Amino acid sequence: MARRPCALVVDSGAILHHRPDDGVSVVPLRIVFGTTVLRDGIDIGPEAFYARLRGGEVPTTSTPSPGEYLEAFRNADADSIVCLTIPGQLSAMHQSAMLASRLLAESGDPRRVEVVDTGSAAAGFGLVARAAAGLCAAGAQIDEVLARVADASSNVRMYGTLRTLQYLARSGRVPSLVAGLSDLLGVRPLFQLDNGEARRLGIVRGEKRVIRAFAKIATENLPADTPLWLLIFHSDAAESAAQLRDAMHSVLNAARSETISLTPVMGAYTGPGMTGFAAMPLRGAELDQVP
Numbered sequence: 001m002a003r004r005p006c007a008l009v010v011d012s013g014a015i016l017h018h019r020p021d022d023g024v025s026v027v028p029l030r031i032v033f034g035t036t037v038l039r040d041g042i043d044i045g046p047e048a049f050y051a052r053l054r055g056g057e058v059p060t061t062s063t064p065s066p067g068e069y070l071e072a073f074r075n076a077d078a079d080s081i082v083c084l085t086i087p088g089q090l091s092a093m094h095q096s097a098m099l100a101s102r103l104l105a106e107s108g109d110p111r112r113v114e115v116v117d118t119g120s121a122a123a124g125f126g127l128v129a130r131a132a133a134g135l136c137a138a139g140a141q142i143d144e145v146l147a148r149v150a151d152a153s154s155n156v157r158m159y160g161t162l163r164t165l166q167y168l169a170r171s172g173r174v175p176s177l178v179a180g181l182s183d184l185l186g187v188r189p190l191f192q193l194d195n196g197e198a199r200r201l202g203i204v205r206g207e208k209r210v211i212r213a214f215a216k217i218a219t220e221n222l223p224a225d226t227p228l229w230l231l232i233f234h235s236d237a238a239e240s241a242a243q244l245r246d247a248m249h250s251v252l253n254a255a256r257s258e259t260i261s262l263t264p265v266m267g268a269y270t271g272p273g274m275t276g277f278a279a280m281p282l283r284g285a286e287l288d289q290v291p
Contacts, residue, residue, distance in 0.1 A: 006135075006142040007078030011064060011093055012040040013086060013121065014129035015260045022137040025072045029265040030062040037062070040265050049264035050236040050272055059268045063093045069100035073113055080112040080142040084129055084149065086121040087195065112142060116149055119195045122266055123233040123278035124158035130229070134286065148283065156280040158193045159201070159217055161210055163237070163273025190217070207240060214277065215247045227255035227287060228279045235262045236272035244275055255282055256289070 007023045010016060018024040028039040033052065038044040053059070073081055083101070088094040094117050101113040118128045131152045135145045190201040190213055204213050222228065230248060234241035241259050248254060262274065 004078045004136065004139055006080045006082060006140060006145050007076035008129070008132050008136045008145070009069065009072045009076065009081060009083040009097075010129045010133075011085070013263050013265060014084070014126045015123075015263055016126065016129050016133060018133060022133065023076075023078060024133050024136060025076060027064040027068050027072050029064065029263065031264050031268065032060045032062060033057050040263050044264055046236065046261040046264060046267065049267055053236075053267070053272065059264075061265045061268050063091055064096060066096045066099040066103065069097045070103050073100055073104045073111075074109070078111075078136075081114070082132060082136070082142060082145050082149065083113065083115045084118050084125070084132060085115065086117075086125050087119055088117055089197075090121055114142065114146060116146070116153075118149065118153045120153065120156055120158060120278075121193060122158065122160075122262060123231040123260065123276065124156045124193060126233075126260065127156050127229055127231055127278050127280050128152040131280075131283075131286065134289075138285065151283065152280055156278060157221060158276065158278035159190065159214060160193070160233070160274060160276025161188045161190050161204075161214075162270055163188060190214075207243070210240075210275070211243055211247045214244060215251050218248060218277070218279075219251050222252060222279055223281070224251070225253055227253050227282045229282050229286065230254040230257040231278045232257070232259040233262050233274075233276055233278070234259070235267045235270050235274040237275050240273075240275045244277060248277055248279075252279065254279075256286070 004023045009025045012026050012028045028042055031038045031040060031044055083097045085094040085097055097115045101115050118125055128149060131148050132145050135148055189203050191198045192201055204210050232241050232245045245259055
């Protein structure tokens with residue numbers, strides 16, 4: 001069997017389900033409980049992770065090393081490779097992947113490797129990865145894959161809310177005083193992730209108001225008639241995610257839709273109860289795959 005034109009390498013934060021022969025390699029992130037290191041999506045999944053979190057265990061996380069990316073590049077059965085990462089300011093993964101691409105070239109491997117900072121994370125990153133994966137599986141050339149990645153990265157929108165800020169406070173991303181006051185008052189921040197930066201859109205109190213706020217955000221920021229690729233995401237909040245999905249389908253043309261549970265690595269920072277959505281316009285052959 002001939003090598004495919006282009007392969008895709010992503011980390012497990014993309015929450016990308018794939019077949020062994022579709023040209024996609026997933027490098028696992030890691031969850032650390034004490035001295036136990038678990039590979040995300042291999043040794044531990046969301047259900048087991050949140051059970052341990054509810055039991056009071058406090059995890060840390062670690063990202064793939066340059067060596068792990070290098071191994072994925074070497075094993076890719078393709079003429080060229082696209083590696084997608086979340087923003088460099090959120091993680092060291094982009095730097096690790098860039099170093100791996102240089103090491104591959106220095107080893108004498110002539111294949112073209114493009115490492116792309118998608119500017120998004122979580123479900124937004126997942127949508128960009130899904131678009132690239134579809135093209136790689138279909139046998140697209142690397143320049144076509146890169147063009148779709150650029151378009152998707154520019155047009156994907158992601159919005160979310162947290163039930164508690166305590167987990168972000170543990171990581172130092174939010175002051176403990178702010179987290180405590182937010183929980184005490186029972187308010188939930190709404191945010192947009194844009195080019196690696198979380199931009200606060202407001203605060204709401206109560207689940208129904210959260211859903212209404214998301215519906216308003218969607219109608220104000222996304223086209224009503226354009227066929228969209230929609231990802232609803234949650235961290236141990238399936239019921240809230242189902243309600244959000246129904247609300248989004250009532251105000252958007254969600255031609256392709258999926259609900260995902262965030263990877264445990266994301267859950268280590270957000271804690272349980274996070275919900276949100278990411279969306280972007282469908283392009284080309286993606287429209288032909290609409291159910």
